[in-house]
Each structure stands twice: as structure tokens, then as C-alpha cells.
Amino acid sequence: MTERYNLTVNTGREKDQSFVEKESAVIEGIDVSGRWNRMFVPREIQDYDLTNMHKLTAIPGAESMGWCYQCAQCMPACPVDTAGGDYGPRKIFRRLELGMDLLDSRDLWLCTTCANCLRVCPKEVDMIKIMPVARAAAVLEGNVPAELLEMFQNVAEYGNPMGQSARKRAAWIRKSDAEIRVLPKDPGPVDVLWFVGDFYAYHGRGVDAANAMARVFNALDVDFGVLGADERTDGDSQRLAGEPGLYEELAEHNIEQFKQHEHERIVVSGPHAYNAIKNEYPAMGGEFEVEHYTQFLADQIDELKPLLTGSFGNRKVTFHDPCYLGRHNGEYDAPRDLLEAVPDLDLIEMYRCKEQGYCCGGGGGGMWLDGFAAEQQSERLSENRVKEAVMVGADVLAVCCPYEVSRFEDAVKSTNNDGKLEVLDIIEILDQCMGA
Template identity: 50%
Template sequence: MSQSSLVPLPLRPDLDFIGRLVELAGDSFTKCYQCGTCSVVCPFSFQGTGLPRREMALAQWGLKEELLDSPNLWVCTTCGNCARVCPREVDIPGTIRAARELFLLERDPSRELATAFENTSRHGNPLGQSARKRADWIAGAGVEVPIMARVQRPVEVLFFTECYWSYHPRGMEAAQALARIMAALGVDWAVLGTEERCVADSQRLAGESGIFEEAAAANIATLGNYQFGRLVTPDPHAYNAFRNLYPRMGGTYQVQHYTQFLAERLADLALAPIPSRRVTFHDPCYLGRHNGEYEAPRRLLEAIPGLEMIEMGHCRANGYCCGGGGGEIWNSGFTKEHVDERLSEVRVREAIASGADVLAVCCPFEVSLFEDAVKSTGHQGQLAVRDIVELMDESLRAARN
């Protein structure tokens, strides 16, 4: 904070700032009654910085500089648990997002965030990888993965791989596992390959709506060249954008998260027992809380013989955040400066305490975040982090052997 907290803070509302926030986020934040329920369920409550009730009060009172100075603004993951419990139904994540957008008009983001933004603009992915290598994962799948530009006919399923399954080593493994399952099911499917661009929903949540809109226009144009029955993606953030934002921009698709797609086809899969393990599931914020899907991932896990399902205390609508949402996946250095513990570490401890051997996930950010957290909390060998698709692939392979 720029000013000493010993000096009384004058309440001089910046009415123009309030007006711009209302334009971007609606006026629900003006109805906050400062009860603080949001801060109780915020995953950062342990830090005691008052996130997000502090920021909502600053927004409501039009204290622009204090709000833009607040580190909390860039710590928030927009996980949305606050909005779930808000008695006044304030769109807290939306208001944080709007404040970030106004911040970026005047100030620079953290270096790492700036890099992610720049990579997305320049390369079509936040990792800074070459756009030409976007389909390289296909080579290791062991089955044929059709590319949309080559099949030259309508397909049933267009699979939107997104960046982390395209480039991240652990993501590529998951994508390859999915390809094998698609082959086993005999699905008529294809991917966009190098034509695909980052959906950039997390960049939008980090305040960069320009990048998002540009990427959306490009993707909508590309998708418009092809005919397909439905759009399936492994990334809950992309799913969120396809479902809730693309329709407003002219891109209306029948979209599913991969867990939803597979849950409908469980009967067609010959799943065999895998070595018995106790598994717990981490609900992705943008699949669960933001889009209401809690069952599909659980149905997949429950269908795999050998797995015993355990729920953690924070699950379903009250699920904890992995720490990667809202652009925070690229802002961990900043967050580390302001917060004592990573959310992924808190979550891994909860998974360990639940007695699980496997932490199952279904969001591309989570595998690497949690694998790092397993190491940093000193639990190597005690907890495996696996995407659900990997567990299913293992079960299918057990059936073939």
C-alpha cells in the first residue's frame, strides 16, 4: 500500500471510476453490504488480507487508487466461491476482472503476466511455443488423429485441444491418452491442429479482454470453415468461453467438456481393473462452480474398476481452488511475494489428509501445479496426480492385455 495505514483514509469517491466499473461488470458491486461472508470462503482466507470484501468496498466507495494499489487484485483466482455465498449476489469475480481491465489501461502487469499476454498475441499460446508445433503431440498417440483440414468432410466431434494439452509434456500425455480412448470408441473426430489458437479466457479474466476478443474472432472464423456435430475440449476455461461468451460473439456450438462427452459413452468402454488405489477428485472451478458440472468426472472415476472414491471436505460447489485460474497460472511469482502459501499446496495437504493415493484432475493447469505442490510439500511418492483421462486409458489398456 502506498500510504501508511496509520493515516486515516479519506473517502473521496471517484465517480467516473465507479461508472466505468459498472459499464464493465454491472452494478452488483454497489449492492455489497460489507458483511464479509465472501472472505470467509475465499481460498486465501488464511492470509487475512480481506480478499475480496476489501476490494468490493474499495470499488463501492470509488477509491480507485487504493483498489488499483491492492495486491489482492492480482492474487484473486476468480474461483467464484465468494459469489456462491454472497447474500447480495454480487458478481465478485466479474468486478475483479473489470478492475484489472481498468488497471491495465494505466499500469503495467507483472513481468510474468506481461510475458504470457505477449506470447498469446504473438504465438497464439501463452507458453511461447511455436504455433507450428501445436499438433506435434499427435505423433506419440499411437493411434491415428485426424486433422480437420485434411479430412475434408463433416465430423461428429471437433476436439479443441487447447494450449496445455498441445504443448505441456504432461498435457501431451493426457491428449495422447484421450486419442486412444477416442479410437477405442470409434468416434468420428478430428482436431484443428496448427489452425487452433488459444481461447484466452484466462487472459480475459486477467484483464486482457482485447487478446481474448482477437483470439475469439480468429477461432470463430476457423471453426466457421468446418462442419462438426459438437465441440469437445479438455480445458474448463475454454469450455467456459465457448459456452458463455462465444455465443455473444457469433460462435454458437454444441460444446462439451471431455468428461461430459466420455460420461455419455461409458457403456461402450470395456474398462478393466487397475491396481487398487484410493482416489480423490479436485473439482475445477470453471467446470464445477462456474458451469455447474460436478457429476460427469465422478461418473468416470466411479466406472474404473479398482478405484475407491474419497471426497475431500472442499468439494463440489465448495471446491477449493488449485491456484491457477483467472490468469494466476502465469502470475505465481507475484502471488508468492504476497501470499505465504500456494493454494495448490494447501489442496495437496487436504488430499493427503483425506487418505487418497491419487489426486484425480480434469483441468490442464492442474496436473503440473499439483505435481509441483506434491514435491514442495514433501509428499513425493505419497500422492500421484493424474488426469482422469490417464486413469481411463490405463484401465482400457488393462482390458486389452
């Protein structure tokens, strides 16, 4: 029984406004209303109305959107276009020339800010700068996909995108078998202030990784503490998705927390937190020594190795470079160093790795635009990536970004690769091989 709904309320802006679509159209008795209607656009281009182009490039930070000279090098590098999104910086530029208002268009929300286009762009059209400011303008105009809006509302209200109680951020700690010092309750100097992050604190699979991290820290005798319920979302995704005010509020809060507790360094679970604290918080008055957990552990590889007494069973592992650890921050080695330290682990690379690494689709707010994006693309980016991991013969897809475990696990299922590919956070692999 397939159901069809007769919806009267339209809350999302899901269609590209640059296309004229008739409300209904019937051709030779066949109803071709809706998305198939694009054929009704006049074939001739009758105008190049640059009003919207100029409106966009007048936004500070978005100037370079007008610099494209259509070399198209971005296109094969763009993960969204690869996944059938009919998308990419060059296409956005062309649509702008044809009158599209990016602020009122689906194109505004498909970019994951993965930076692959910027990597190859000879004109340095910088989507990483363009997208956040353009989105911020759209958010002010009220043009936001419903999914993302809900995330903003949740973060604004509860400090996490899940809309869960802020108090329950520390709930996983109470159930953990590891020793974890919660600094607000047990203050005092620590070596490491571990910024746990939303997914590690609230998401089922994230909590698995959080526990693994705590156990590994315990085994290494790391002197660490967490902020517990005082921690909030790092804000990077909110900034990239167009809510700079929300980002500032979160950054101010976290910076204040970081300053309250004496520590040598901040170690983060996620690349987005890493990027925010390393590159964005300084402008907000927060200068901290920050390391991604893979960097922190890779620095202690000599102490770590003797603890890795278990075997990984000669399984083939491939590693997905997170955009915000790799391309954005240049760290490609630390995660690989850790994987190579695991006994009986066969590390293989995917075709698109390191600088050319493909994107999981979760960055730049993509994590909360999954349904929106999926509707515009022939496959999810995470699905495209999982297929590649399977193609190179991997048994395990290793990740080190908290967004990715759930994204890729879903993609494993939706690409019918259940049982063929396991998705594990690197910290889980280390934890598994620590013996007991």
C-alpha cells in the same frame, strides 16, 4: 551461499500501493526496510477518500464492487484469504473506502474468479464480472504484473501462452501412437471436433493426457478430428485476466476454424475452453454444441465400461472439481461417473468439494501470476489443496483441467508429499485401465 541482489530496475508492481512504505527504516539498529514497514502507516484513519472507489464502480461491469455491506461471508469462502493472502471481496471493498486504487494494487491480481464468494454473497457482489473489467482498465493504464504481461505477449504473438511456435501446436500428434485426424490436412465431416488446448498440445504432462485422450477416443471408435496448428488458445483466461481485445481476436479465430469444419459437437479438454465456447463465444457469433470431455465420455459410459478391463489397484482417488466446470457451469457428476466406472478405484471426497470446491489458483489468469501470487500469500492455493487431498488419505488426486496437473504436481513436491500423492488427469486413469 545465499545471494542478495542489488536491483536497480523495478519492473513489477508487487506492493499494495495503499500502504506507505519508507524507502528505508532502521529501528534500534535493525533494518526494517521494505515489507515490514507497514507499521509506519499512521494508525489513525485520516480520510475516507472515495475517488478511487467511484472511479472503479463507474466502470461498466464493476458497479457491484460498491455494494458490499461487510457481512464477510465471502471471507471464509475465498481461497486466497484461506491461503494467507489477506484478501477477499470484503477487504477489497474496505481498502477502496480507505482510498486504495484497485487498478494500481496487488489486490487486482489475486482473484482467481473461482466464484466461491459469489456463491455466498447476499449482495451479489460479482467478482467474476468486476475483475475482468477492472483488470482491462488497468491493462490499458499499463499496470500489469510482468508475468502476466509476458503471457499476453506470447498469446498475442503465437496464440499460446507458452510463446511456442504456433506451428508446433500439432507437433505432439506426429509422435502419438494414436490415430488422430488433423482436419486442415484431412478435411471432411466428423462427429467430434476435439479442441485440444494449449497444455495438452505443448506441456509435457499435458501431452501425456492428450495421448491418453486420443487412445480412449480410438478405443471408443469416436469419429473425431483436431484443428492442429490452426487452433489457438480459447481466450477465456485472457478475458478474465483483463485483455478483452486479445480474447476477441482469439475467439474470432477459433470460431472461424470451428465453422470451417463440419462437426456435430466440440469436445474440449479443459473447463476454460468449455466455459468460453459455451458461455462467451455465442456473443461473438459462434453458437456451437460443446461438451467437456468428461461429459462426452460419461454419456457413453455403457460403451466405456466394458473397455475398462484393467484394475486401478484399489487406490484411493479424490477428485478436484475445476471451478469452471463445477461452480461456473454446474457439472459435478460427469467426472465422478467416469471415476466410479473404473474397476478397483476407491473414490473419496475432500471436505471442500462440488459447490464448495476449493480453487487450484490457476483460474482467472492465476496460472500466469504464480510467482506474483506466491509472494503475497503464505502458501499457494494448489499447496493448500494438495494438503487436503493428503489429509483425506487419497493416493491419487484426479483432475480434469489441463492447468491442474502441473500445478498440483509442483504442489505435491513443495509440500513434501512426493511419493504420497500422484496427480492424474481422469483421462489418464481411464487410459491406464483400458488394458492394452
